[in-house]
Amino acid sequence: MLWNPVFSCFAFYSTLLILKMYILAIITGQLRLRKKAFVNPEDAARHGGDRFCRNDPDVERCRRAHLNDMENIFPFLFLGSIYSFTEPSLVAARGHFLIFFVARIVHSVAYLLALKAPTRSLAYTIAQLPCISMVIQILVAMASYA
Template sequence: METISTKEPDLDKAGFRLLTLDNPVFCCYLFWTSILILKMLMMSILTAMQRIGTKTFANPEDLKMRTTDEVKFNDPNVERVRRAHRNDMENILPLLIMTLIYIATGPNATLARILFRIAAVSRIVHTLVYAFRPVPQPTRAITFFTTFFITAYMAFYVSIRTITYI
């Protein structure tokens, strides 16, 4: 019969020290995560502002707030902002999850912090060239794939670091 230990786990041995404010890599992650979450929240506000400015309301109950009688779904300005916001959700959320897992493996601190910064700035630039000031391709594609490849690198790194445990 196995005995259950009531002893507190050694945080250093368990790897939990990586996810504390004592770890500059984790602090860098917290900072850039906060910035990206705020950016995503602002996209909701920007969508609402575009809807109000163009009188493009998708729900009948919203029409009571304005003088228009028609539900509209096809305003190009509203749709552009919505697509940029959706792109954020499809790319930032996996990045944030993968980055946290990546930190738990104890990566090189300098490389990890550089990757976080590049990915976050890339997503901010992506929004600027997609939702605010459309720029011809390949600008948007470069910013998209920068974050994509950073997320993929982290996933590959974690897979290689943990393959012996499967």
Template sequence: MASSVIESEVFLAFSTYATIVILKMMLMSPMTAYFRFTRKSFANQEDTGMAKTPEERKKMLVGNPDVERVRRCHLNDLENIIPFVVIGLLYTLTGPDLSTALLHFRVFVGSRLFHTVAYVLPLPQPSRALAWMSGMVVTFSMAYRVLSAAHL
């Protein structure tokens, strides 16, 4: 059973798309660091070592809206990608049709990529909200399939 699941086209597709969104989520940390250094906005006193004066250090500890925007985007990824990966894995075990599974996976990945662009640039609303909502609908759709297939 286990080898047939791992070898299935649905599982291989899921593995690919899950890896894409996990890597995207992981890249948010270096993006946050980039924004912190370019905006000279740090969260911790010890990170302000490049400052020459105490006044400069104080200025570097003030929050920056660009840094906070990237951080919130990363937090949103954590809140949405982790459930997608867990529920998506369970979904693959229900034996869904490949074309239906691909639709779920592709819409989710597209929604998260667009969500990041809409958040970081920022694009006008409701672009970010629609991206978030479409990803959420996909995850709930897969969860419904998992629960429907359950033998309680």
């Protein structure tokens, strides 16, 4: 599959997106430790006692950013992989993948830093555009087989 330049481009951006998700998970864990805000009693007990079994707004913000990534990046991984085999031009495909990637980076930064609205929602919307485009192109390409 790596001989397919579109799929190779997709694999590159997908790997960066997964790396970004891992980084958000690490940030969440580090915030939990720094803020002493644990959701599991056994973790709180290990780090000072039951009073640390609590929620923290900063940890929750980071966790929500991570959850939002899962809600959006996982569908992108499916769509992008199928789209890669519909024989799109490399330039068009790279544009789809790059726009999604950059918009998701901006979305995460906006979420973590609580940037002024509508930065986060605009980044979310921009990231949806290549996904909608890929859905349409996949459906058109597969319509003759249905």
